[in-house]
Amino acid sequence: MPLPPTKGMLFDLDGTLVDTAPDLIQALYRALDQYKLPCLADEHYLTSVASHGSLGLAKAAQPGLAPEETEKLRLALLHHYEDVNGDCATLFDGIAELLDVAASKHIKVGVVTNKPARFTRPLLTKLGVTDIMHSIVSADTTLYRKPDIQPMRLAASQLALSPPQILYLGDAERDIIAARNAEMPSIVALWGYLSDHDAPSSWGADLQLAQPTDVVEILLS
Incomplete structure (x- = not known):
């Protein structure tokens, strides 16, 4: 399925952006x-x-x-x-390249996570990516967390973009529900923490991709 033009990209944290x-x-x-x-x-x-x-x-x-x-x-x-926190965590293979390509295409990036802020920001700082984030929304940033749309709306506001312009990547059903309800196109990050009992094809995402470099190909196409 072709995606609308992407001007922003939001990531779930654990299992999508970072291997925590x-x-x-x-x-x-x-x-x-x-x-x-x-x-x-x-x-x-x-x-x-x-x-x-x-x-x-x-x-x-x-x-x-x-x-x-x-x-x-x-x-x-x-x-x-x-x-x-952050001792052994790393960006998933291909994420650094994806972030570089997003920057080269002037695509704003951010994080919407259900991890509390006291863990989120120190982790992103240790990994050296805090300064490139246009939005960081944690579990306690808004009154409700994903799958509620409050965090998604706040992130869109911080990116100064409309939701359809923002691509959301996540590895859990709640990520896709939140993105869909916020009218953001979404991708299931199959490289994340999916169990044998998960059925991502039933979540309603626009795409399911095996690795971050697959997202790079979309941005460069």
């Missing part, structure tokens, strides 16, 4: 050790649920815990994540 799973999983292991709990999921599965944040990881590692114990584990994970 190594840091998140390390924080999870520290939280489990703190409570002397084993991890009941392998690392491959933990990576596939990393886009679902601290709660998704806590449930994956210890699915039988009572809700209040799961919440304790989740909070411990977040505490340890502050110590390791």
